[in-house]
Amino acid sequence: MSAESKKSGGGVATTKATIGKPHIIVKDLTMSYGSFVLMRDIDFTVRHGDVFIIMGGSGCGKSTLLRHLIGLKEPATGEIFYGDVNFTRADAETRELMLRRFGILYQSGALWSSMTLAQNIGLPLGEFTDLTPSQIREIAALKLALVGLSGFEDFYPNEISGGMQKRAGLARAMALDPEILFFDEPSAGLDPISSSLLDELILELRDSLGATVVIVTHELASIFAIGNNCVFLDAESREQIATGDPKDLLANSHDPRVRKFLTRGKEGGETANHHD
Amino acid sequence: MARCLQTKVTSESHSIIEQGTVSLSRADGTTLLIKLSGPWHLKRDVPSAAILRRELESAAPPKTVSFDTTGLTNWDSGLIAFLVQTSQVCRARSIDQDRQGLPTGLRRLLELAEAVPEKKGTRSDTARAPFFERVGKMTMGYGLSVSEFMNFLGQLAVACGKYVRGKARYRRVDLVEVIQDCGANAVGIVTLICFLVGVILAFMGAVQLSQFGASIYVADLVCIGMTRDMGAIMTAIIMSGRTGAAFAAKLGTMKVTQEIDALTTMGISPMEFLVLPRVIALVLMMPLLCLYADFLGILGGLVVGVGMLGLSARSYMQETIATLTLTNLFGGLFKATFYGLLIGIAGCLRGFQCGNSSSAVGDAATQAVVMSIVMGVVACGLFAVVFNIIGI
Numbered sequence: 001m002s003a004e005s006k007k008s009g010g011g012v013a014t015t016k017a018t019i020g021k022p023h024i025i026v027k028d029l030t031m032s033y034g035s036f037v038l039m040r041d042i043d044f045t046v047r048h049g050d051v052f053i054i055m056g057g058s059g060c061g062k063s064t065l066l067r068h069l070i071g072l073k074e075p076a077t078g079e080i081f082y083g084d085v086n087f088t089r090a091d092a093e094t095r096e097l098m099l100r101r102f103g104i105l106y107q108s109g110a111l112w113s114s115m116t117l118a119q120n121i122g123l124p125l126g127e128f129t130d131l132t133p134s135q136i137r138e139i140a141a142l143k144l145a146l147v148g149l150s151g152f153e154d155f156y157p158n159e160i161s162g163g164m165q166k167r168a169g170l171a172r173a174m175a176l177d178p179e180i181l182f183f184d185e186p187s188a189g190l191d192p193i194s195s196s197l198l199d200e201l202i203l204e205l206r207d208s209l210g211a212t213v214v215i216v217t218h219e220l221a222s223i224f225a226i227g228n229n230c231v232f233l234d235a236e237s238r239e240q241i242a243t244g245d246p247k248d249l250l251a252n253s254h255d256p257r258v259r260k261f262l263t264r265g266k267e268g269g270e271t272a273n274h275h276d
Numbered sequence: 277m278a279r280c281l282q283t284k285v286t287s288e289s290h291s292i293i294e295q296g297t298v299s300l301s302r303a304d305g306t307t308l309l310i311k312l313s314g315p316w317h318l319k320r321d322v323p324s325a326a327i328l329r330r331e332l333e334s335a336a337p338p339k340t341v342s343f344d345t346t347g348l349t350n351w352d353s354g355l356i357a358f359l360v361q362t363s364q365v366c367r368a369r370s371i372d373q374d375r376q377g378l379p380t381g382l383r384r385l386l387e388l389a390e391a392v393p394e395k396k397g398t399r400s401d402t403a404r405a406p407f408f409e410r411v412g413k414m415t416m417g418y419g420l421s422v423s424e425f426m427n428f429l430g431q432l433a434v435a436c437g438k439y440v441r442g443k444a445r446y447r448r449v450d451l452v453e454v455i456q457d458c459g460a461n462a463v464g465i466v467t468l469i470c471f472l473v474g475v476i477l478a479f480m481g482a483v484q485l486s487q488f489g490a491s492i493y494v495a496d497l498v499c500i501g502m503t504r505d506m507g508a509i510m511t512a513i514i515m516s517g518r519t520g521a522a523f524a525a526k527l528g529t530m531k532v533t534q535e536i537d538a539l540t541t542m543g544i545s546p547m548e549f550l551v552l553p554r555v556i557a558l559v560l561m562m563p564l565l566c567l568y569a570d571f572l573g574i575l576g577g578l579v580v581g582v583g584m585l586g587l588s589a590r591s592y593m594q595e596t597i598a599t600l601t602l603t604n605l606f607g608g609l610f611k612a613t614f615y616g617l618l619i620g621i622a623g624c625l626r627g628f629q630c631g632n633s634s635s636a637v638g639d640a641a642t643q644a645v646v647m648s649i650v651m652g653v654v655a656c657g658l659f660a661v662v663f664n665i666i667g668i
């Protein structure tokens with residue numbers, strides 16, 4: 001049984017016709033914890049087929065923005081659209097259907113520890129498709145093979161290394177052939193080689209699945225290697241201070257905060273070269 | 277002027293020096309020379325900057341402070357701490373510092389320590405809020421926790437509704453595993469505790485009843501006590517500590533590792549997938565465990581009756597059977613079922629409310645046990661009153 005035998009929940013994956021059209025639109029989003037405003041007036045558009053980077057210094061709300069995008073946190077004000085559908089105002093059922101078209105890789109992998117890798121990947125398949133258990137197992141094996149983990153079907157998450165857990169998490173995120181893949185700090189805790197392999201894998205999946213990719217990261221190497229669109233959040237002013245292709249920003253941005261970040265502090269700030 | 281102030285700490289002689297020393301001298305009216313010598317090690321108790329402060333207060337303050345470290349043999353953080361204090365004292369009195377005399381490494385570390393000024397508002401305000409503010413905040417906190425509890429109950433009710441209609445999303449395997457864990461695996465400890473509770477009840481009764489020659493009524497006492505209340509409440513307390521805490525810890529850890537988020541974003545309700553099987557398992561297993569506990573308590577009473585009071589096993593059992601009423605028995609089983617529901621809710625609620633750290637998981641487990649025992653005992657008291665009023 002091949003992967004083509006199942007269709008993702010009625011969604012339209014990126015095709016040549018949709019490339020470049022807006023996929024995720026964030027309008028005037030304000031994020032807050034109670035009365036504490038974390039970021040205000042966030043505005044950006046992610047196009048079909050983008051590798052969109054959410055970047056900024058530690059503690060500026062990158063991961064919180066991701067939690068808003070996937071509905072784990074509600075915006076204080078503002079709205080999030082997927083295509084033409086208003087995700088923020090959608091009712092619970094519509095939201096559930098939309099969530100099924102997302103694949104999310106959490107920072108720690110977040111594999112369900114009481115299940116084997118095959119069961120982890122098989123759970124969404126079992127719940128949302130009419131496949132038989134043996135078909136589910138075959139697809140789980142296929143997804144694991146795609147991330148280079150063939151033969152690990154019956155391992156429990158605590159029996160494999162951190163890098164492998166991440167890749168298994170990616171395999172689970174891909175279980176339902178998502179239209180949008182979200183990554184929370186994919187290279188955190190990985191050595192440089194695993195990290196760059198994961199980057200290549202992300203690009204490969206974007207191209208072959210036709211998915212849109214949203215990545216939260218502050219790894220400059222990854223940002224320049226795979227990102228073609230980004231939003232830059234600044235913790236100090238609590239606003240987004242730049243958006244666009246990160247390579248363009250490096251070449252053309254005049255904002256000292258952006259330059260400082262993208263050059264690892266070598267340019268743009270008064271503390272640059274301080275200890276050299 | 278050359279006024280020399282030898283404010284030294286220990287002897288100057290190098291052969292005896294085991295400790296760092298500092299001496300202050302005024303080369304001229306505008307410069308204070310701080311002479312550091314000997315080994316400056318934290319473990320050997322270094323001098324404090326109080327000496328400098330005293331010197332600055334005793335005479336007209338100099339314009340600059342300079343350092344002489346020719347006698348310094350080696351140093352660690354003890355010296356840096358001293359110099360940071362020195363520099364704070366100087367800055368407060370706007371005295372310049374000439375750091376030329378310090379070793380290069382030391383100078384760099386000092387610059388590093390002073391590179392980023394203290395962020396205002398970082399230090400927490402230690403002033404306590406006024407009494408009424410604290411009372412008000414706590415009251416509002418309770419209000420919030422009540423509304424969270426109600427919210428949880430509502431969601432659980434919806435999930436139960438889905439379960440009844442066969443629409444709930446959970447894995448059978450999980451349900452079976454939880455049933456095994458809070459049913460079969462709990463039999464050992466229930467056996468031990470409830471047998472002993474029966475023994476204790478019998479002993480308590482025996483002391484009084486044997487004075488009247490009415491030892492046989494120990495059987496009545498144990499039988500009514502166990503079936504009506506003790507079997508249910510003891511099982512509930514055992515299960516709070518054993519299973520309620522485990523639920524809270526498991527769900528709390530799943531929250532910390534984002535496994536619950538992963539379920540939610542996959543479109544699987546954690547309420548149906550995690551809470552429902554656990555609550556159902558406890559509600560199913562508690563009456564069974566309670567029945568078993570009743571039986572063992574009566575067995576414990578029998579052992580005391582036969583072994584200590586000289587009753588025959590046959591007459592003890594006859595008395596027990598004559599006393600045993602279905603009303604008491606089913607009343608106890610009903611209470612046990614209700615306690616099971618409370619323990620399941622408390623464990624899962626505290627697990628869901630868990631914060632994002634390992635210590636929060638511990639707190640969640642503690643609170644789950646406290647909450648389920650408190651709710652259980654309060655419910656037990658209410659049942660006693662209500663059963664009395666309706667004449668059961």
